[in-house]
Amino acid sequence: MRVLLFFCVVLFMNCEDKKSEQKKLPTPVQTETKAKSIKKKVITEMPKREFPVLNSKNAMDFFLEYEKHNKENKVRIYSDFGNIDILLFDKTKFHRANFIFLTKQHYFDNTQFYRVINNFMVQAGNSDTKATARKRAKIGKYLLPTDTNQGYKHNRGVISMPSSEIDNPYKLASPFEFFIVQQHGGSHFLDGDYTIFGKVTKGMDVIDKIAAVKTDKSDWPLQNIYIRKVEIID
Secondary structure (H helix, E strand, O other): OOOHHHHHHHHHHHHHHHHHHHHHOOOOOHHHHHHHHHHHHHHOOOOOOOOOOOOOOOOOHHHHHHHHHHHOOEEEEEEOOOEOOOOOEOOHHHHHHHHHHHHHOOOOOOOEEEEEOOEEEEEEOOOOHHHHHHHHHHHHHOOEOOOOOOOOOOOOEEEOOOOOHHHHHOOOOOOOOEEOOOOOOOOOHOOOOEEEEEEEEHHHHHHHHOOOOOOOOOOEEEOOOOOEEEEEOO
């Protein structure tokens, strides 16, 4: 009888322990709630976009404010043919700010010198890759006005901004691209139509090498010439 009583007591205690353990397990509702809480926390902690998607309406206001806080004016282009140092002009503040902005966004990295005409100019800042198209889409679609009244001429070594390929009677500048005059004596027939916003201070020998490569009928180099990166220098 005592053995039977002891067995019942032990059995009762084990059952109570199991019930107690079961109460500690999370229910499906509790698990789902916790998962939602974690998911919500991850979403709220995602980094915010640092700049708006630029367009024709907000670009000028954006660069007007941006140039006040980003006064850098010297950059270095690392190309397959060597390095090119450029001084950006403070007078063309929107175009300088645009170039510094794109440099800090790493836009120019892995773009190309895609149009080359010997004894005239080399043009860069574009490519035929999807990566470049995605970077442009992320930054936005906008044009910059021409600024041709600062007294600059298209002398050898200046950096200027081409107009967009779209219907563009006012020759608004395509902000993602630039060209460097390679012609000895300059290309002054361009004066008044395109915005000069800087000049090469070191590396014109590199420009001459790029200008001398063989190209197809559309002036695209037969051998791709990449800009590996552009960075701000002191």
